[in-house]
Structure formats: C-alpha cells, structure tokens
Amino acid sequence: MTKKNESSSDRVVLKVDNLRIHYATPQGDVIAVSDISFKLYEGETLGLVGESGCGKSTTAYGILQLVQPPGYIVHGSIEVAGTEVLDLEEEELRKFRWTGLSLIPQGAMNSLNPTMRVKDQIIDVIEAHEGKQSDKEALRERIFGLFQNVGLPNRIYNMYPHELSGGMKQRVCIAMGVALHPTVVIADEATSALDVVVQRIVAQTLVKVKDEIGVSLIVIGHDMGLLAQIVDRIAVMYAGKMVEIAPVANVYAKPLHPYTQLLIESIPSIKERKPLKITEGITHDPRNPPSGCIFRLRCPFAWEHCAEVEPLPIDVEAKHEVACHLFDERFEDRRANAYATLANS
Amino acid sequence: MGGISLNYLLRRLLVFFLTLWVAATLIFIIPRLAPGDPIAAMVARLSYQAGFVENADLIIEGWKERFGLNDPVYVQYLRFMTGLLGGDLGYSMARFPSTVTELVGRALPWTIGLVGVATFIFFIVGNLCGALLAWARTPRLVKVLIPMSMIFTSIPPLLAGLLLSYTFAFLLGWFPQTYSYGFGLTPGLTLEFIASVLHHGILPAMAIVIVTFGYWALGMRGMMVTIEGEDYMILAQAKGLKPFYVLYRYMIRNAILPQMTALAVSIGTLVNGVVLVEVIFNYNGMGTLIVTALREQDFGLIQGTSFILITTSALAVLIIDLSYPLIDPRISLEGR
Secondary structure (H helix, E strand, O other), X not given: OHHHHHHOOOOEEEEEEEXXXXXXXXXXXXXXXXXXXXXXXXXXXXXXXXXXXXXXXXXXHHHOOOOOOOEXXXXXXXXXXXXXXXXXXXXXXXXXXXXXXXXXXXXXXXXOOOOOOHHHXXXXXXXXXXXXXXXXXXXXXXXXXXXXXXXXXXXXXXXXXXXXXXXXXXXXXXHHHOOOXXXXXXXXXXXOOOOHHHHHHHHHHHHHHHHHHOOEEEEEOOOHHHHHHHOOEEEEEXXXXXEEEEEHHHHHHOOOOHHHHHHHHOXXXXXXXXXXXXXXXXXXXXXOOOOOOOOOOOOOOOOHHHHHOOOOOEEEEOXXXXXXXXXXXXXXXXXXXXXXXXXXX | OOOEXXXXXXXXXXXXXXXXXXXXXXXXXXXXXXXXXXXXXXXXXXXXXXXXXXXXXXXXXXXXXXXXXOOOHHHHHHHHHHXXXXXXXXXXXXXXXOEHHHHHHHHHHHHHHHHHHHHHHHHHHHHHHHHHHHOOOOOHHHHHHHHHHOHHHHOOHHHHHHHHHHHHHHHOOOOOOOOXXXXXXXXXXXXXXXXXXXXXXXXXXXXXXXXXXXXXXXXXXXXXXXXXXXXXXXXXXXXXXXXXXXXXXXXXHHHHHHHHHHHHHHHHHHHHHHHHHHHHOOOOOHHHHHHHHHHOOOHHHHHHHHHHHHHHHHHHHHHHHHHHHHHOOOOOEOOO
C-alpha cells in the first residue's frame, strides 16, 4: 500500500467539475451522471465502482467524449493537463484523443476490428496521430516493444483478433491504449469477462505498464476485491452521484458513507456465507430522483434532514471526501448512533 | 489462417459438378413434358411462310429420325449427356444446321458482359448508398436523395426496361432502342465498335441496376447500423482515427461481408431478370436466345441455353465461395 501511495503526487492531471450527463427518452431525460466532481492525480490509479446503472461507465465515456446518442453532456468541465476537453473543436478533439485520454475497453469482447490484423490496429492509431511512418522496421520494433510491455509474444503481430484468447485480446487493448503515452488512461471493465487467474494477471499487467509509462489510470469495475489490489483510491458512485472518494485502505478498513458500507459488506467471502444486506438495484425512477440525498430511500440511517438538503462532499481527510449528512459536524450524535447500530448488526 | 485446402476444393468442385448433372437431367426432362411437337411446329411455321410444304409427313419423320427423337428416352438421355461431356450441345432444331454451341457462343459473351457490368455497378452503387445512408457524417441532402432514387426498386426489371426504353430511346432518342451494337459495324476491337457497344448497353444495364441497387442499399444500411453498435466502433472513435478511414476500414469492410454472401445467393434470380430485360431491348444475348428457343419449342436450344446459364451461375457462385477466405479472415476453408 505504501508503495502505491508514493507513486501518486499532488499534481492534478484530470479535473472533472460538475459533470452532468443525461439520456434523452420520450418520457423525459434519465439523469445518468448528476453533477459529479473529482480529481485524478498524476501517477494515480483511481477505481470507479458502483452497481450496474449507477453511471460509472457513462462518467468514463463522458470524460472521453464518447457518450453515444441519445446520451448527451448537459454541463460540466473536464480538464486534462490544462486542456478543457469540452471546448475542443472536432479536429482538435480527434488529435487530442488517445494522446490526452485513451481507453482500454473490455478487450475480451468485440473491441478489436475482426477484419484487421493486430498490428494494423495498432499502426492505425500511431499513424492517425503521428502521420505516415516511413520506417517500417522501426515501427515494427516499436510494436514489439509494446507487446513486451504487456507480455505478448511477437508472433501475434500478424494475427487476427479471432486467433487470440480473451486474455491476449485484453493485453492487445492495453498495449494499444498506452501506445501513444497518453496523460490519462481509462480502463472500462478491462478485466470483467476473464477468468480469475487471467483477470489477476491482466490487472497486474495494467498496473505494471501504468507505472513504467507513468500515466494516470482510472479503472472501472465492480470487482471490489480485484480493485483493492491495484488502485490507490476508490470512488463510489450511486445513481449518478459520487458518494465517496477515499484512499483504498480507508474504504475497506472504515467505509464512511452508508452506501459504501453496504457495498463492502456485500463482497462475497470464501470463508463464510453471509446474508446480503443490500437490496438489488436502484429503486427510484432515474428521471425523477428523490429530493435531498439520492440514497435516502435505501439508507438505514436517513432522517428528515436527508429529504430536505442535498449532501455536499465533505473532506474528512486528505484525498478522502464523503457526501453524507452524517459527517456534517452538526450531526455528530447521529453518526455515533449509526456506527453503534452498524457495529451491533 | 485463412486458406483453401485441397480437400475442401475437391469437395466444392464435386458439388459444382453435381449441380450441373442435376441441372442437365432436369433440362432434359422438362421440355419433354411440355405438350406440342417441335418438328411439327417447325414444319407448320415453314408452311405458314411458304404457303405449302410438300410431303410434310416425310419431312417430319425424316427430321425426327435425324434428331433421334424416335429413339427410346434413355438413349436420347445418354446421347445428350455424352454430348454435354464433349461440349457438344447438339443442333438447334429450328435453325438447323446451326449447332447450339455456335448460337450460344455468339450470345453468351453479350450476356456475361451485360450482367457483369450491371452487377458491378449495382453492387458498388447499392452498397455505397447503403453505407452513406447509415453514416452519421453523410450530408442531409444525400440522405434524402438516396431513398428517393430507390423508388424503382419495387418494380420488376421488365417494366423498368420498358420505362427506360420508352423515355430515353423512344421519346428522347438518346440511346438506341435495340440490339447490342450499331448495324453495319463489324465486331472488333475498334474504337467505333466499343463506343457503339457501350452506347447500346447503357439502357439494358441501367434497367437492371435501378431495380436492383435499392435492395443492396437497404441491406447494406442494415448491416452498417449493426456495425455501428459494435464495441470496436467506440474504440475506433476513442482512438481519434480519421472519420473517412473509420468509414471504409472499420464499417464498410465489415458490413460488406454478408453482402458478398447475399450476392452469391442472388445470382440465379439476377439471371431471371436479365432474360426479360434482354427481350425488351432485343439484345442479342442469352435471354433473347432462350425466349426464341422457347417460342419455337427448340428442344436442343432450350437445353443448351438453360444448361449454359446454369453453368455460368454455378461458376459465379463457386468463385465467390472460394474467395471468402480472401475477404473474411475468420473463414478458412480448411477441411476438417
């Protein structure tokens, strides 16, 4: 853990401010991401977690400017190393892509073009940003270098995606994602469709490559156990809101937000069978979120104040924010009670 | 890796020859099931032209003997099949002593040329239109114009041919109404002759193209929409590739594969349409020849022309089949 914390500095490379993303539907807009703000520090690995439909992928695609219709960005600011992404013109954005922000998709799925050789899919991104490469020999050496970084054999250079295993395809996606040394890499469920062993290896490859190349990384996933192994901080999302961002050690040792607590509680253990405390799914209509706190309908500690006032992120310590009224100094008694209840359960 | 094994090639060729054998047998049987006597029909035609034919009975009998129509059916069948193997399609009964091979030899290049060019045009135009319909960056005007140009898709090629012939040949006089080249020209590789062939070929080819390309455009549009939802399209966008490159290398390249399969399947239907279009334009190809043969109950010619049409279609399908591994790396035709 201490080693990981050393790798992240205090320089902010990605600053998301007040980002709001809607999906237009005939019955009104679905609020997928609701005014979230967070920072990513240089060299840091941030995990983005939450249940399905909480807006974690939409947040990532919003940052990458890849929100597909009917989704659209309502307002907000996304700043990558001083560049405001939302202000870029089309051609500027095209050039900014992959050099500023790159994506590591779920490679085991259909993320690679089935009719192009692996090498051509890496070459095309290099040539789209650095122009036609005349020195083919150097280009090949460069791609071999990328393969070596992610532990791929050189023989896959001329292969097609269908000739690779899921884990290999995922590595190709990682190699491709870091090919241009981007400022920030976003890995969207990069390990989800793999078996546990390959998952672990791919995750370690991801971190190793990240450290070698010195990029900042956002990892989206729902495997809390795996994320705990590789990230520095975890951001927990619930129904489009960011409810807590905390250093990974804190999240597992003393989760603060009631939702984070439930989430940690629901991680399956192989040592014991425990009942699930959390009920499935976001219960409210995403078109008409409840007033005040977004989580109050499912929160065991909610009281009147939660329906009236929306909780704002509160800094509890360095790089640790939580959006819950319990951590407002005025409600310290309630917090003590809540923890007592939790400890007894 | 994609590739064709000898085993697969042999199996595929076996199917090809089996198709031809079944086709030849059917072609032999079907005309014989139709009512009417070809020789009598021909003599009747002669007497109609000349007013009177002496010893008509003897002529009929003599020709039946000459064409072997008095032999038992299986003898006729064996003779027909051995003839086919040697490339001998027999004599045309109505145009004796012309052989079927001779007549087909004169007509086939025209049809292959016409169908080939028309297929080339509608496949390219259709798929391009479909791709543009689905592409997000296509100008709005183009997206409105393409569906409007597809109104002919629902009419049969026969009517399209009539419509084009009436408008552009009869009313406007821009193109000749009939035949495949100007009268008085000697076929050869002269500029004048080639220009004349192109000039004569445009209307028949267009008649096929305008009724066909709409289907391809719609099919392609559907495929493109499917491709747009693929994960690799999001990655292509995230990679910051140039939009035009994404269009042809990621979208069209993947969407075209099922279209190639559809082309192989549709070749038979295509030939149907061509036959009628040829008749409308009195184009001296296989279509006109086959209709003449039918009208004159010319057994030999019906068999010959049908057989050649089937062979050509089967050959086209064979070629498309064998070229799959070249266009789709996921398919390899290796025997298992």
